[in-house]
Amino acid sequence: MNFIDTHTHIYSEEFDEDIALVIQRAKEQGLSKIFLPNIDITSVQRVLDLQSKDKDLFCSMMGLYPGSVTEDVYNQLEEIKPYLNKDNVIAIGEIGLDFYWDRKFEQQQILAFKTQLLWSSEQDNMPMSIHCRKAFDEILKCLKEDNRKEFHGAFHCFAGDIQQAKKIIEMGFYLGIGGVLTFKNAHLVEIIKNIPLEYIVLETDAPYLTPVPFRGKRNEPSYVKIIAEKIAEIKGITLEKVADITTENALKAFKLV
DSSP: OOEEEOOOOTTSGGGTTTHHHHHHHHHHTTEEEEEEEOOSHHHHHHHHHHHHHOTTTEEEEOOOOGGGOOTTHHHHHHHHGGGGGSTTEEEEEEEEEEOSSOOTTHHHHHHHHHHHHHHHHHTTSOOEEEEEESOHHHHHHHHHHHTOSOOOEEEETOOOOHHHHHHHHHTTOEEEEOGGGGSTTOTHHHHHHHSOGGGEEEOOOTTSSOOTTSTTSOOOGGGHHHHHHHHHHHHTOOHHHHHHHHHHHHHHHTTOO
16 A cells, blocks of 8 residues: 655654654555655755655655744745755645734735745646645635636645535645544544545644544654544545545645656
8 A cells, every 4th residue: 555644744853863763664554755844944954854865755845834934024935935946845835824823923924825825826836735724714815816727735734614625625725634533523524524535635744633542642654544544434445445546636736647
């Protein structure tokens, strides 16, 4: 079986001591690709350094995460933009809007998101990994104002309702599904029941959002198989089918086929 983790931060300090073992376990569980979304300028080199360890396994994304946006947003964006042209950078990410904690830098976040949408357009409709937390309407507004016929990429850690899922899919995006699906009373179960597998990609968001039965511990890409098993259970299909279709979806979403 072949899996792709479309969103993981294993370049972070939490993995410094055992990254070789983390990579080994991922490969043992059938991971053929692991996508590394950037956060801000401080993580760029970490992303590139990890990617250099295995260029067949790792693909990078470059972007400014909404939670990292500050008053100095123009300089933040200028620092990151040149890295879009590095080898093996497949997408702009992770980008988006996050109004969960506060809206202090709301306008700066919107500016950053719109700017990075423009980068995508300029880079031959480059795929995007979109972070959306308590900001779906605002993100939808920005996407509609972009006037593009179709987007590429995924809504990372999708947490919306069925209507929001359908709107995203209509625009060309896939739904990134991770460990939250395994949590008790997860509303995502209904999403999985009602959305065709052809619109779903797998992710871990490691080291965060670790699936049951490892919840509370550090997440890692090898656990993507647990998420796939849960999807197979919900849909009443084989794990092999989930692996095959979600892998094909990931390659399509990020223009790797």
